[in-house]
Amino acid sequence: MGKQLNVALIGNPNTGKTSVFNQLTGLNQKVGNYPGVTVEKKEGKCKLSNGQFAHIVDLPGTYSLNATSPDEKIVADLLLQKRNESYPDVAVIVADVENLKRNLLLLTQIKDLNIPTILAINMADTMKRKGISVDLQQMEEKLHARVVLLSARSGKGMAELKGLIQDYDKLSSESCVQFTDIDPVYFEAQKKKFHGENLYKRWLNTVLENGSLKQEDEDQITSVQFENKSETEIKRLQQKETILRYLFINQLLKDSYKRDPALAEDFRSRVDKILTHRIFGYVIFFLIMLLVFQSIYNWSSYPMDLIDQLFTQMAEWVDNTLPEGALTSLISEGIIPGIGGIVIFVPQIAFLFLFISLLEESGYMSRVVFLMDKIMRRFGLNGKSVVPLISGTACAIPAIMATRSIDDWKERLITILITPFITCSARLPVYLIIIALVIPENSFLGMNLQGLTLMGLYILGFLTAVFSGYILNKMLKLKSRLFFISEMPAYKLPLLKNIVYTVIEKTKSFVVGAGKIILAISVVLWFLASNGPGEEFRNAKNIVQKNEQNQQLTEEDMANAIASYKLRHSYIGIIGHTIEPVIRPLGYDWKIGIALISSLAAREVFVGTLATVYSVGSEEEETIKNRMMKETDAVTGKKIFNFATGISLLLYYAFAMQCISTLAVVKRETNSWKWPVIQLVFMTGFAYVVSMVAYQLLK
Amino acid sequence: MKETIVQLKRGEKGIIKEFSTEAIPLKFQEVGCLPGNEVRLIQFSPFKDLVYLTVNDSHFAIRTETAALIEISRIK
Numbered sequence: 160m161g162k163q164l165n166v167a168l169i170g171n172p173n174t175g176k177t178s179v180f181n182q183l184t185g186l187n188q189k190v191g192n193y194p195g196v197t198v199e200k201k202e203g204k205c206k207l208s209n210g211q212f213a214h215i216v217d218l219p220g221t222y223s224l225n226a227t228s229p230d231e232k233i234v235a236d237l238l239l240q241k242r243n244e245s246y247p248d249v250a251v252i253v254a255d256v257e258n259l260k261r262n263l264l265l266l267t268q269i270k271d272l273n274i275p276t277i278l279a280i281n282m283a284d285t286m287k288r289k290g291i292s293v294d295l296q297q298m299e300e301k302l303h304a305r306v307v308l309l310s311a312r313s314g315k316g317m318a319e320l321k322g323l324i325q326d327y328d329k330l331s332s333e334s335c336v337q338f339t340d341i342d343p344v345y346f347e348a349q350k351k352k353f354h355g356e357n358l359y360k361r362w363l364n365t366v367l368e369n370g371s372l373k374q375e376d377e378d379q380i381t382s383v384q385f386e387n388k389s390e391t392e393i394k395r396l397q398q399k400e401t402i403l404r405y406l407f408i409n410q411l412l413k414d415s416y417k418r419d420p421a422l423a424e425d426f427r428s429r430v431d432k433i434l435t436h437r438i439f440g441y442v443i444f445f446l447i448m449l450l451v452f453q454s455i456y457n458w459s460s461y462p463m464d465l466i467d468q469l470f471t472q473m474a475e476w477v478d479n480t481l482p483e484g485a486l487t488s489l490i491s492e493g494i495i496p497g498i499g500g501i502v503i504f505v506p507q508i509a510f511l512f513l514f515i516s517l518l519e520e521s522g523y524m525s526r527v528v529f530l531m532d533k534i535m536r537r538f539g540l541n542g543k544s545v546v547p548l549i550s551g552t553a554c555a556i557p558a559i560m561a562t563r564s565i566d567d568w569k570e571r572l573i574t575i576l577i578t579p580f581i582t583c584s585a586r587l588p589v590y591l592i593i594i595a596l597v598i599p600e601n602s603f604l605g606m607n608l609q610g611l612t613l614m615g616l617y618i619l620g621f622l623t624a625v626f627s628g629y630i631l632n633k634m635l636k637l638k639s640r641l642f643f644i645s646e647m648p649a650y651k652l653p654l655l656k657n658i659v660y661t662v663i664e665k666t667k668s669f670v671v672g673a674g675k676i677i678l679a680i681s682v683v684l685w686f687l688a689s690n691g692p693g694e695e696f697r698n699a700k701n702i703v704q705k706n707e708q709n710q711q712l713t714e715e716d717m718a719n720a721i722a723s724y725k726l727r728h729s730y731i732g733i734i735g736h737t738i739e740p741v742i743r744p745l746g747y748d749w750k751i752g753i754a755l756i757s758s759l760a761a762r763e764v765f766v767g768t769l770a771t772v773y774s775v776g777s778e779e780e781e782t783i784k785n786r787m788m789k790e791t792d793a794v795t796g797k798k799i800f801n802f803a804t805g806i807s808l809l810l811y812y813a814f815a816m817q818c819i820s821t822l823a824v825v826k827r828e829t830n831s832w833k834w835p836v837i838q839l840v841f842m843t844g845f846a847y848v849v850s851m852v853a854y855q856l857l858k
Numbered sequence: 859m860k861e862t863i864v865q866l867k868r869g870e871k872g873i874i875k876e877f878s879t880e881a882i883p884l885k886f887q888e889v890g891c892l893p894g895n896e897v898r899l900i901q902f903s904p905f906k907d908l909v910y911l912t913v914n915d916s917h918f919a920i921r922t923e924t925a926a927l928i929e930i931s932r933i934k
């Protein structure tokens with residue numbers, strides 16, 4: 160077999176490129192009903208009917224090759240580098256049938272690069288309802304491209320598309336507009352100068368070099384360029400070019416695209432009058448959020464308790480069944496409680512992902528962008544920052560990547576910097592268990608007080624994010640280009656299959672991801688906790704039994720006293736005690752300190768770590784919650800998880816930069832260590848101070 | 859008097875007139891904000907900083923400042 164067959168999926172944002180990609184490759188990349196879901200190049204393989212494999216590339220959406228934001232630049236870059244190993248042999252333009260006009264603009268540009276092109280008109284399932292009809296034959300003739308009607312949702316037309324890809328050498332690579340007409344004299348001269356080279360490519364290079372993205376990756380752009388043209392002149396020519404292309408498109412569609420005006424009832428506009436209304440819009444948004452938090456709290460407490468008990472029984476069973484020894488206690492005291500400390504949160508995480516994906520798939524996300532733009536701008540952000548901020552409630556990492564669709568670098572940077580304040584799903588476990596321990600179960604105005612506290616924490620995270628944005632906006636001396644455009648996609652009934660899949664997939668990766676970390680950590684912790692250096696560890700039993708005060712203890716209490724004495728003098732106990740002075744002012748004991756450190760790897764392992772540490776330090780198996788409830792402070796004799804410490808911990812986790820992976824992504828997206836370091840120092844420093852003040856006041 | 863998109867009321871339409879290239883980012887032109895096209899105003903955002911329009915079969919929101927630079931002639 161020779162060179163691989165490269166197929167690039169190109170098109171406007173939100174036209175279903177990723178859905179087509181998933182259909183072709185059988186993969187499951189993220190799909191969502193708002194522009195800017197895909198922000199990086201994704202690759203996969205597709206088997207054609209002749210047995211050959213095609214290499215499929217999914218790209219971010221773009222309106223044209225004149226890129227202005229980093230995600231759009233990925234597309235332009237790929238198409239300008241002929242030597243790139245994934246330079247497409249075939250471009251499949253995925254277009255939305257409802258919006259052909261705008262989608263064809265990009266097609267005419269790609270054709271000018273002389274890339275063999277297929278036009279895939281997607282969402283064909285909506286045509287009947289909207290009264291749209293298309294004359295494919297006429298289109299094919301005028302566009303010099305094959306056209307196929309497609310529905311990525313139902314799979315209709317996919318076989319035909321694959322067939323066209325397979326016969327790619329029969330596709331035309333002729334252009335369909337004469338773009339050089341915008342300045343014939345100039346381009347004639349260029350043609351002579353760059354003999355045989357693609358003039359549109361030359362022109363694009365000139366344009367992109369002139370545009371705002373020139374500071375990055377300059378080397379990729381061929382250095383010889385057109386005779387200098389002034390910036391205004393280039394802009395004028397670009398406008399002329401756009402008009403020229405639309406002239407062609409309008410002419411084409413006038414004959415080959417029909418839309419029944421009677422069926423053009425605009426559902427979207429009518430719904431939007433309410434959802435983006437200046438009062439109802441906010442009320443509805445607030446009610447949706449309230450529903451989310453109440454349900455996360457109320458609906459999942461039952462399965463949560465069940466899981467907790469299940470793991471306790473499991474540990475007990477292992478303890479009783481397996482022969483006594485180091486391995487058994489590693490399993491029953493280290494691994495099972497550690498894993499249990501994560502699995503217990505599966506119901507909540509699943510609910511959270513369910514709501515996020517409903518918001519994303521319905522099209523509501525873009526309406527929130529519209530509602531929030533003004534408020535966000537006051538804080539140096541952008542309406543589009545809302546998308547990262549909302550998806551940040553799942554995880555900061557994809558959220559930071561999602562900022563790529565923000566055109567303005569300053570607004571993008573600020574969004575990246577503040578996103579980690581948003582309450583991510585990894586904080587949820589910490590919040591839930593601590594709220595359950597320190598906030599009474601009363602209800603307030605008919606709402607669950609614990610649920611309200613949780614919502615309060617989400618609001619706190621959000622406000623801190625926004626407020627930091629305000630400060631950063633004042634501090635950062637960066638030039639800002641005020642220019643904003645946000646598409647309002649049509650509302651879609653979320654596809655049940657997609658939703659279920661997303662929820663299961665995300666929940667699974669939460670459990671597996673955190674599970675791996677906790678597995679490793681719990682083995683290490685267990686080892687450090689069951690071994691100790693000195694006489695005090697080895698002779699713990701004698702020392703405790705000899706102690707006068709302990710003489711009257713029952714057998715059970717005695718056993719516990721010995722266990723905790725041992726733990727105190729184990730390696731982990733020694734490490735913990737060394738750091739204890741630093742965290743004492745915040746109201747934490749050394750065990751919490753250990754959990755803080757290990758949760759730097761991932762916040763969600765906090766509970767698992769505590770479960771392991773507590774489990775080694777006591778003789779019987781108990782649920783995580785009960786164990787935490789009973790834990791008393793060796794110094795003050797009070798309950799460890801009292802109100803003051805609880806609040807202090809909640810605040811610490813709300814503010815601290817407790818996530819190494821996020822730092823790594825920030826480094827990658829900002830291309831410097833400066834920003835992640837600043838984030839780490841400021842967020843964690845701030846968290847420390849706030850928690851200390853809170854603890855000292857409440858104590 | 860010059861009329862721009864911002865002077866439209868909700869639900870009203872206009873035809874875009876010639877505008878100066880300098881003021882209007884290319885991207886807006888590429889999605890269809892071009893002279894001769896019909897534009898309909900759907901909604902102002904709560905503090906009037908964005909306008910939600912349809913033009914060229916697309917639905918999108920742009921900043922009010924920018925919309926105020928796009929002259930139109932109103933369709934009754």
Ligand SMILES: Nc1nc2c(ncn2[C@@H]2O[C@H](COP(=O)(O)OP(=O)(O)OP(=O)(O)O)[C@@H](O)[C@H]2O)c(=O)[nH]1
Binds near residue numbers: 282
């Ligand atoms: N009705 C219908 N909806 C579709 C079809 N294909 C995709 N969609 C929906 O269109 C929306 C956008 O799909 P994506 O595949 O994420 O679009 P994309 O082009 O990759 O979007 P970006 O990555 O943001 O540029 C999702 O809500 C899909 O469920 C289709 O054939 N019919």
Ligand SMILES: [Mg+2]
Binds near residue numbers: 176190196218219
């Ligand atoms: Mg996509």
